[in-house]
Amino acid sequence: MSDSFKKNAKILVFSTEKISDPAIDMAGLLKLHYPPTVYTITVPCSSGIKPSWIIHAYEKGFDGVFIAADGTDCIFGESCTEKTGNIVAITHEKMKEKEIDPARLRMAALCSVCSEAFVKQMRSFNDYLIKTIHSNNN
Amino acid sequence: MKERLGVYICHCGGNISDYVDVEKVRAAIEHEKGVVLAKTTMFACSDTNQTDMVQDIHEHNLDGVIVASCSPKLHLTTFRNVTERGDLNKYTYVHANIREQASWAHSDDKLGATEKAIRLVKAAIAKSRYADPLFPNQFEAEKNIAVIGGGIAGMKAALSLAEKKSNVILIEKENRLGGHTAEWGSLFMTDEKGFELTARIENDLRKYNNVTILTGAEVIDTKGSIGNFELKIRRRPQNDGDPMEIVELHVGSIVVATGYDHYLPKQGEYGFGTSETIITLPEFKQQVDKATGKSLEFKGKKINNIAYIYCVGSRQNEGENTYCSRFCCTSAIHTAIEVKKKFKGMQNIHLTRGIRTYGKQELLYAESLQMGDLYLQFDENNLPEIRSEGKKTVVTVKDILSARKEMEMEVDLVVLVTGMVPRPDQSIGTMLKLPKGRDRFFNEIHMKLRPVETVIDGVTIAGTCQGPKNISESVNSALSAATKSFSYISKGTLETEPIIAEIDQDACSWCDKCSNACPFDAIDQIEMGGRTVASVNPMVCKGCGMCAPVCPVDAINLIGYTSEEMMSMIDALA
Ligand SMILES: Cc1cc2nc3c(=O)[nH]c(=O)nc-3n(C[C@H](O)[C@H](O)[C@H](O)COP(=O)(O)OP(=O)(O)OC[C@H]3O[C@@H](n4cnc5c(N)ncnc54)[C@H](O)[C@@H]3O)c2cc1C
Ligand code: SF4
Ligand code: SF4
Numbered sequence: 001m002s003d004s005f006k007k008n009a010k011i012l013v014f015s016t017e018k019i020s021d022p023a024i025d026m027a028g029l030l031k032l033h034y035p036p037t038v039y040t041i042t043v044p045c046s047s048g049i050k051p052s053w054i055i056h057a058y059e060k061g062f063d064g065v066f067i068a069a070d071g072t073d074c075i076f077g078e079s080c081t082e083k084t085g086n087i088v089a090i091t092h093e094k095m096k097e098k099e100i101d102p103a104r105l106r107m108a109a110l111c112s113v114c115s116e117a118f119v120k121q122m123r124s125f126n127d128y129l130i131k132t133i134h135s136n137n138n
Numbered sequence: 139m140k141e142r143l144g145v146y147i148c149h150c151g152g153n154i155s156d157y158v159d160v161e162k163v164r165a166a167i168e169h170e171k172g173v174v175l176a177k178t179t180m181f182a183c184s185d186t187n188q189t190d191m192v193q194d195i196h197e198h199n200l201d202g203v204i205v206a207s208c209s210p211k212l213h214l215t216t217f218r219n220v221t222e223r224g225d226l227n228k229y230t231y232v233h234a235n236i237r238e239q240a241s242w243a244h245s246d247d248k249l250g251a252t253e254k255a256i257r258l259v260k261a262a263i264a265k266s267r268y269a270d271p272l273f274p275n276q277f278e279a280e281k282n283i284a285v286i287g288g289g290i291a292g293m294k295a296a297l298s299l300a301e302k303k304s305n306v307i308l309i310e311k312e313n314r315l316g317g318h319t320a321e322w323g324s325l326f327m328t329d330e331k332g333f334e335l336t337a338r339i340e341n342d343l344r345k346y347n348n349v350t351i352l353t354g355a356e357v358i359d360t361k362g363s364i365g366n367f368e369l370k371i372r373r374r375p376q377n378d379g380d381p382m383e384i385v386e387l388h389v390g391s392i393v394v395a396t397g398y399d400h401y402l403p404k405q406g407e408y409g410f411g412t413s414e415t416i417i418t419l420p421e422f423k424q425q426v427d428k429a430t431g432k433s434l435e436f437k438g439k440k441i442n443n444i445a446y447i448y449c450v451g452s453r454q455n456e457g458e459n460t461y462c463s464r465f466c467c468t469s470a471i472h473t474a475i476e477v478k479k480k481f482k483g484m485q486n487i488h489l490t491r492g493i494r495t496y497g498k499q500e501l502l503y504a505e506s507l508q509m510g511d512l513y514l515q516f517d518e519n520n521l522p523e524i525r526s527e528g529k530k531t532v533v534t535v536k537d538i539l540s541a542r543k544e545m546e547m548e549v550d551l552v553v554l555v556t557g558m559v560p561r562p563d564q565s566i567g568t569m570l571k572l573p574k575g576r577d578r579f580f581n582e583i584h585m586k587l588r589p590v591e592t593v594i595d596g597v598t599i600a601g602t603c604q605g606p607k608n609i610s611e612s613v614n615s616a617l618s619a620a621t622k623s624f625s626y627i628s629k630g631t632l633e634t635e636p637i638i639a640e641i642d643q644d645a646c647s648w649c650d651k652c653s654n655a656c657p658f659d660a661i662d663q664i665e666m667g668g669r670t671v672a673s674v675n676p677m678v679c680k681g682c683g684m685c686a687p688v689c690p691v692d693a694i695n696l697i698g699y700t701s702e703e704m705m706s707m708i709d710a711l712a
Contacts, residue, residue, distance in 0.1 A: 005253055031245055044637065048682060
């Protein structure tokens with residue numbers, strides 16, 4: 001395993017095909033680096049993410065899950081923001097029941113050109129997870 | 139469940155393989171369950187590889203195909219079509235993005251990029267095992283096309299669309315068409331003047347009944363997506379006393395051609411703003427176009443000696459303007475030739491960073507040398523200096539063509555050869571969510587393969603809003619943007635992805651949560667075997683998936699994004 005895999009947190013990102021995934025692609029195009037332990041799964045809309053998928057990710061060893069939400073830009077309409085918020089709230093409850101730190105789930109709205117914002121989010125989330133989880137494990 | 143998968147891992151020339159060890163990726167996945175073929179390829183999108191893939195599908199009796207290459211925004215459709223040519227349903231194709239999200243994003247960490255790529259391909263394989271054949275739905279598309287920006291690019295795009303018998307609405311924020319081209323008199327490489335050229339095209343446009351020209355008009359709101367965009371436009375009063383007009387338009391696709399701005403030097407940059415004898419190329423060009431008489435005068439002063447300083451606001455060492463503005467070497471030389479042809483006793487001294495009069499424009503450079511213009515060259519670390527001595531303007535430069543000898547010249551006028559920058563008002567980009575590149579101009583999907591398309595389906599870009607271009611380059615891109623925008627809607631119908639929600643009606647006991655969550659009213663209540671259950675109307679469902687997480691008994695899955703698929707991808711990534 002490479003050094004970066006040992007020292008960085010493992011983060012699962014849910015991105016959206018039309019809005020936030022293009023921003024993540026553009027971060028690559030602009031060679032804005034973030035840890036290679038960040039993986040993206042793309043869905044049509046952030047309000048279609050099931051809490052059970054997020055819980056499954058923690059159970060399988062992901063340190064953090066990040067929802068790159070559509071926000072008000074969602075092509076399926078403005079109710080997306082509230083619905084994605086509800087999914088996060090329900091998942092937080094489930095995480096508490098399973099004694100998983102709710103701060104291991106983050107959400108931010110990313111538009112199709114928010115590459116720098118994405119990279120900043122990943123770096124700060126990675127720092128947080130390394131501090132809390134990796135240091136607890138040591 | 140698929141059992142005979144073929145996996146292709148692309149070098150992308152070196153874009154991927156310079157950072158990701160593609161052979162290692164191949165070795166890591168070739169024994170994954172269901173994989174019967176695993177290959178690396180130099181360019182997965184090349185015709186040869188596409189032909190090989192079709193052959194492989196038949197020879198190896200594949201039931202699923204995965205390509206690990208660039209972003210799906212570029213080549214998902216390409217490989218879906220290849221799959222279809224191999225007689226498989228195109229929706230069984232699965233794509234892994236190991237360029238934008240592995241090799242480029244982690245070009246600072248080759249081992250890390252390779253390990254990530256292995257997991258991304260494994261996740262794609264996991265998804266592929268479940269990818270079922272699907273069949274698309276069709277919907278009617280608006281036949282109108284909006285062109286935003288009425289410079290040379292927008293006008294030519296509109297004209298080309300009009301010739302294709304499409305209804306075109308040309309939206310220009312100023313009160314006249316023509317953009318910057320209409321500001322110029324003589325142009326390089328043609329005998330027609332800038333304002334004559336734009337007037338001729340405008341005249342042609344006005345002959346078409348299917349063209350609506352809205353000047354003094356700006357888009358203030360956009361909604362919808364390909365096939366059905368809604369634009370709200372604010373139009374300034376066209377006659378005194380008229381009210382401000384709000385126009386609402388429904389269009390199927392959009393060409394954005396909002397152009398560029400002249401780079402304005404900062405106060406003090408090469409003495410700009412400190413002396414009347416230091417001006418920019420656009421200002422100088424207009425003076426020369428206008429000037430009559432035997433001699434050139436500027437602010438009442440006779441001009442004989444002119445120094446041109448190149449690459450002002452372009453090719454900068456750092457900051458945003460590291461690009462070459464392309465038109466300016468040629469334009470400066472062309473203007474300098476005009477000066478000599480029009481007036482007597484003129485001397486031109488060009489202080490360049492190396493001349494870039496590419497293609498046929500080189501003839502102008504040759505002509506200028508023959509006419510006796512002087513060329514000196516500086517590098518970015520030793521910029522020319524300008525000082526005023528009384529009424530005199532003195533320029534010094536270390537000429538790298540003569541062993542960095544310091545040259546000093548007294549001139550009557552300094553012309554700063556300024557480049558192109560993006561327009562400061564980028565609101566149209568913000569509304570349509572158009573990505574920008576590092577240079578802050580709007581970004582195409584692929585510089586070589588999809589040069590006028592953007593990641594926003596149905597929106598193309600034309601002319602200098604995409605980056606510096608001369609007129610013929612702007613027109614070239616405008617013609618291809620028009621063709622692309624037309625092709626989106628020319629059939630009158632568009633296919634929607636067959637990604638829709640599916641309800642397990644045995645598990646459903648109708649609680650109406652899903653139908654409340656659906657923003658499109660796509661879920662109905664039906665009777666089935668004596669029970670009330672939910673049912674999805676496939677023609678109305680847009681495939682957002684909003685209904686799936688709210689079902690208390692987890693009876694809803696979005697096709698292509700089922701819990702089984704998602705969990706198996708998470709397992710592969712973990
Ligand atoms: C000094 C100089 C000399 C040149 N000489 C030559 C030459 O001789 N030959 C040559 O080939 N090229 C020349 N060029 C380059 C040429 O000017 C450009 O290639 C050309 O103008 C680009 O056209 P465009 O339509 O892309 O952009 P623009 O000319 O910038 O037109 C864009 C139009 O969009 C409008 N617009 C902007 N935003 C909006 C909005 N939000 N809504 C609606 N409308 C909007 C603008 O008002 C404008 O009318 C010269 C450039 C300079 C600076
Ligand atoms: S075209 Fe010439 S003047 Fe303009 S930026 Fe390029 S090299 Fe410099
Ligand atoms: S996927 Fe979206 S559009 Fe389709 S039924 Fe569910 S909520 Fe409605």
